[in-house]
Amino acid sequence: MASSHMCGPCTRMDKSASAVKFCIDCEDSLCTDCVNNHKAIKATALHHLIDEVQAGKVFSIKRTCSDHPDMSLEFYCSNHESLCCRTCSVNTHRTCGKILPIDVAARGIKSSVMLNDVIEDLKGLLKTAEQLVEDRAKNKENIGKAKATTLQTIVKFKRQLIQELDELEKKLLTEVDETELKLARTAESDLSDIKIRHKAIVDISEQLEFLTKHGSESQILMLLNTIRVDISKQENALQNLIPSYECIHVNFKASKIKTTLNSLGSLELKSVPCSIAHKSSKHKQAQISQEHEEMPTKFKLKNEFKVPYSNGRIASIIVTNDNKLLLCYSGNDSKALSIWSETGDHFQDCKLAASAWGIAIIPGTNEAVVTLPSINSIQFVNITNMTQGKLMKVSDHCYGITVIKDMIVLGGMGKVYFLTMTGSLIKTFNVGSGNLHTLKTGKMEMIYCCEAVNNTLHCIDINGTIIFSYKSTEFIGAEDVALDGKENLYVTTWRSNKLHRLSSDGKLLDTLLKKEDGLNAPFAVAFNKNYTKLYISNGHKEVLIFDCA
Structure with missing residues (x-):
């Protein structure tokens, strides 16, 4: 960095001029003439100039690779959330899904x-x-x-x-x-x-x-x-x-x-x-991850918030390990995926290749995979920095999605598809006849499928065997399902405005919430990680937050 009192370019040309501004992009002090030249040149016209007296506050940023000191840091690996040089990008990060130039990765930071x-x-x-x-x-x-x-x-x-x-x-x-x-x-x-x-x-x-x-x-x-x-x-x-x-x-x-x-x-x-x-954030997350095995018996509406997007609806909700909400929005590509606090504070949106429907987190990673039924595709997303990853074509309008045993499982029109993480089809099973809007996995590796058009909740194992199919006259429009610590099933039926609870073997236990409790076309449903809060997307753009006890 040039002297905080003398102009850098002038000093290098053996001239003497006092600096009045500092260019953060060039990390150089500039005199009045050099400031004018800086603004006139197209390549530097948009650089950030600050008062020279503030220059001392600029932090010394490391620009060279720790492993290769002679190489500059030029790329950002979304998989590892780390900066890397060209050598690292070829060697260490060769198989990573998304390596971006720093300028590209830093957009929206x-x-x-x-x-x-x-x-x-x-x-x-x-x-x-x-x-x-x-x-x-x-x-x-x-x-x-x-x-x-x-x-x-x-x-x-x-x-x-x-x-x-x-x-x-x-x-x-x-x-x-x-x-x-x-x-x-x-x-x-x-x-x-x-x-x-x-x-x-x-x-x-x-x-x-x-x-x-x-x-x-x-x-x-x-x-x-x-x-x-x-x-x-x-x-x-x-x-x-x-x-x-x-x-x-x-x-x-x-x-x-x-x-x-x-x-x-x-x-x-x-x-x-x-x-x-x-208490560090890591410590808080470790506390949150402890599961409560008791079955909730009381549900009290605590709060609600609206998603201010036009068109479409909230199709899916999942909760991250640190109890942030990921909302899939069907109808707006630029806000297809968004992240919110557990109390409804908006953090960030993520634009995807098309509007989103279902989402599943890949266990042990900071990645999720999202279904894009309008273009017969799925797309990977880094949920830490909310950047889109690899886009893969699939053979059907797939809606529901889950991940089990390193396999991506998709719900299509009366079919369940098992894919490898690279998108290769492993096997296909027939389940019902309508679109399977939701797939959820339990601890026993059972897969629960909601078939809204036929008012049915199916349960299958990874071999495609149907364990049970539940259907009743009050079970109208079975849309989404969430599981508690006892593997009980909580199913939203958006046409009958209810939340039902079933046992893990498909027996109706009770109807927990109805229209008089505030439900109006309930769609997506999810628990937080310790089952003390229940989230339900209500109507098209509203999320209800219930305290559970």
Whole structure:
């Protein structure tokens, strides 16, 4: 980077001119003339110029490959969520599905889930660091107060004794002073250390905020990949520091003066662990993933939100491991897939090759696969950064989809197709006669298929054997199915405005929700990961959120 006071281009031409602007894209300081030239040249006209005084805030972004130091980072691998050079893209990432130039991958980064997650991680770190600064400052203050309290106790105790105990009193007072000095030094050291860490986290936050406002998308992406390591280091450091922090209480413990006169007493130190706890997003996700095996018995409407898209409807809902909602939208290609919080806050949309219907997450990966029935295709999606992946043609208008034993299973017109992950057809089974709008898989590797046109829920195994087919006069328009921790089945019937519960062997248990509970053409249905919330797409563009107990 050029000097923060002298113009870079002029300096390289042995001229002297003071810089007034800084180009983030070129990472160069510019004088007034060079700024005008910069704006005039077509290739640099759209570069981001900032005041020279702000240039020092630009974060130093790593641009070379760690494995190949002589190679520049040019690509982004969606599969591994990592930057790579040309050599890495050919060797390490040869079989990855989507390798993009950094400029392409960085499009939309300012509104991405990745940026939101990093900002949230930084907010969490900053909050913990600020709490620790306050806690350590209070601890230091309390040590001083404890000294005063202890001295008062000693004086009161001393007044009850005869004059001959003065020497013992002096000895104990000295011990108090020495103890206070030692504790104060420790407290000062703790406070000083956490202030340094707090400043480091603030600096990272300011750099990210600055580049988010003024930097290019490429720089933001590269910065995110750079600071994630720093965030992890700071997080690990805080997790290690917190258990070592103690809040010391100094109390005076009186001696048994009638039986011993060689001491007034002693100082008793009581250590209380630091009450501040830092919970990382990874820790929260691990907690969320624990399943509740009990069958919900109560459903209370807690909240609802509308999807502000024209045309179409919410065809499918699935819940990610961190309890975010993925909505498939039928009728709008540019918003075919969107991600929302569990309370209805919108994060990001993902444009696909066509409007979407069904979606299934590939276990153990950050990828999902979506059905696009209007073009007889399925498409892979990276659900971490919401970027589209490989598009594959299929032989039918497929709607429902699930993944089981490294096989993609699709529901077509009266048929269930089993495909490899590369799209090769393995086997086909006949199931019903209408479109199978939904396929869901249980723990026992059974596949549940909703055939709305014939008001039927089918259950088959991976060999195509039909285990049961449930149908009744109130089961009108069976559209989607969700499973609880006991493998009970929750089926929406959009024509009869109901949510039914069936046992895993296809017996009707009860009807849980009806029109009077707010259901109006219920379509997609899904539980969160611990079965405490139930989501139902209601009508075309509304999602109802029920608390379960």
